Amino acid sequence: MLHLEIVTPEKKIFSDTVEDxxxxxxxxxxxxxxxxxxxxxxxxxxxxRYQKDGETIELAIGAGxxxxxxxxxxxxxxxxxxxxxxxxxxxxxxxxRAEEALKLHEGDDPQHTAQLELTIAKNIFAIEFKRKRRKSx
Numbered sequence: 817m818l819h820l821e822i823v824t825p826e827k828k829i830f831s832d833t834v835e836d837x838x839x840x841x842x843x844x845x846x847x848x849x850x851x852x853x854x855x856x857x858x859x860x861x862x863x864x865r866y867q868k869d870g871e872t873i874e875l876a877i878g879a880g881x882x883x884x885x886x887x888x889x890x891x892x893x894x895x896x897x898x899x900x901x902x903x904x905x906x907x908x909x910x911x912x913r914a915e916e917a918l919k920l921h922e923g924d925d926p927q928h929t930a931q932l933e934l935t936i937a938k939n940i941f942a943i944e945f946k947r948k949r950r951k952s953x
Contacts, residue, residue, distance in 0.1 A: 817833040817834070817835065817850055817887065818833065818834055818835070818836070818837065818848065818849065818850045818852075818887050818888070818889055819831075819832070819833050819834075819887060819888045819889070820832065820833070820834045820837055820866055820888075820889050820891070821888070821889070821890045821891065822864070822875070822877075822891045822893070822896050823890065823891065823892050823893070824893055824894060824895065824896050825894060829875075829896045830896075832868065833868075834866045834867060834868045835849075835866075835867040835868065836848065836849050836866065836867050837864070837865070837866040837889055838863075838864070838865045838866070839859060839862075839864045839865075839877070839882055839891065840859055840860050840861065840862025840863060840864065840877070841857045841858070841859060841860070841882070842857065842858040842859070842860055845862075846882075848882075848884055848889050850887050851887065852884050852889075853884070854884055854885050854886070855883075855884050856881060856882070856883045856884075857881065857882050858879075858880075858881060859877065859878075859879060859880045859881060859882055859891070859893060860879060860937075861876075861877065861878050861879060861895075861934070861937045861938040861941045862876075862877065862941060863875070863876060863877070863941075863945060864876075864877045864891065864896070873898075874898070874899075874945075874949070875896050875897060875898055876895070876896075876897050876898075876899075876902065876941055876942045876945040876946075877891070877893045877895055877896050877897075878893050878894040878895030878896075878934070878938045879893065879894055879934055879938070880892045880893030880894060881893075894938075895938055895942075897942065899945060899946050899949035899950070902942045902943070902945065902946040904943055904946055904947075907939040907940075907942050907943050908939070908943065910935060910939045911935075911936050911939045911940065914932045914933075914935040914936045914939075915932075915936065917932055918932050918933070918936075
């Protein structure tokens with residue numbers, strides 16, 4: 817068994833033992849099982865899946881980091897939502913605002929540009945995740 821913790825700036829989303837975890841690493845999807853080698857990796861916006869008591873739980877996560885040590889996996893991310901928590905209209909509005917801000921401040925501040933691009937990527941993935949879940953129900 818593997819102890820999984822998912823933490824956002826607002827709160828601890830999940831803390832319990834699970835069978836396995838699949839997460840969106842910077843270089844692609846990565847699986848983590850009990851006794852995985854220790855590592856730290858960057859996370860990109862995408863789908864995080866874990867299996868608990870034979871049930872697969874899926875979350876849309878934002879950017880962040882994952883640390884594996886012994887039989888523990890800690891996910892630090894700026895977003896972790898299930899499909900019921902995603903509001904497509906709000907996500908579309910956030911994308912529109914970020915795109916407008918990018919046009920307005922193009923090239924001004926590379927860090928601000930990266931943050932706006934991340935906002936767009938997270939919200940695009942959240943919309944895709946919600947739509948995918950709707951089709952599979």
